[in-house]
Amino acid sequence: MSMTALSHDAANPLDTMEQIISANDWACDRRSASEMAAEAPGRWCDYGLYFCWSHEISAMHFTCAFDLKVPEKRRAALYELLALANERLWIGHFGMEADDGMPVFRHAVLLRGAPGASTESLEDMVDIALTECERFFPAFQFVLWGGKTPQDALAAAMLECMGEA
Numbered sequence: 001m002s003m004t005a006l007s008h009d010a011a012n013p014l015d016t017m018e019q020i021i022s023a024n025d026w027a028c029d030r031r032s033a034s035e036m037a038a039e040a041p042g043r044w045c046d047y048g049l050y051f052c053w054s055h056e057i058s059a060m061h062f063t064c065a066f067d068l069k070v071p072e073k074r075r076a077a078l079y080e081l082l083a084l085a086n087e088r089l090w091i092g093h094f095g096m097e098a099d100d101g102m103p104v105f106r107h108a109v110l111l112r113g114a115p116g117a118s119t120e121s122l123e124d125m126v127d128i129a130l131t132e133c134e135r136f137f138p139a140f141q142f143v144l145w146g147g148k149t150p151q152d153a154l155a156a157a158m159l160e161c162m163g164e165a
Helices: 013-023 072-086 119-144 150-162
Strands: 027-030 035-041 046-054 059-065 093-096 103-110
Touching: 013 027, 013 035, 013 046, 013 119, 046 119, 059 119, 072 093, 072 119, 072 150, 103 119, 119 150
Parallel strands: none
Antiparallel strands: 027 035, 035 046, 046 059, 059 103, 093 103
């Protein structure tokens, strides 16, 4: 990796993201020039969106958190389900917050050498996260509260999603 000075600094994508969130009438809290939180409604729950911009590395980290409580005793099964779900994703990945076990969808956007992130790419990033969270939410519920194995929960959730039109 070259440590030379960047000739073109990427514009802060949080400025664009704030406009997107506002256009969707979602609650938003711009905490600083490098941090922003928002809440997006979903079919199953509301999702907590968190954006963190690092000017130093020209990257934006994005997290979409489920409003879901995870009992300590079900976390191992949920980790297994997250690994199975991640095999089905092209962009981003699922993880779990260490402190409360809450499932999250994460993604990062690298912008080094680019003038900035396009509105379309940021809209797509959030849309993909929300779509994947909605798609896998039933599987999380099946594992956490339905007592299903991660494999059975994923199979049941995928059948359920495929059956809707």
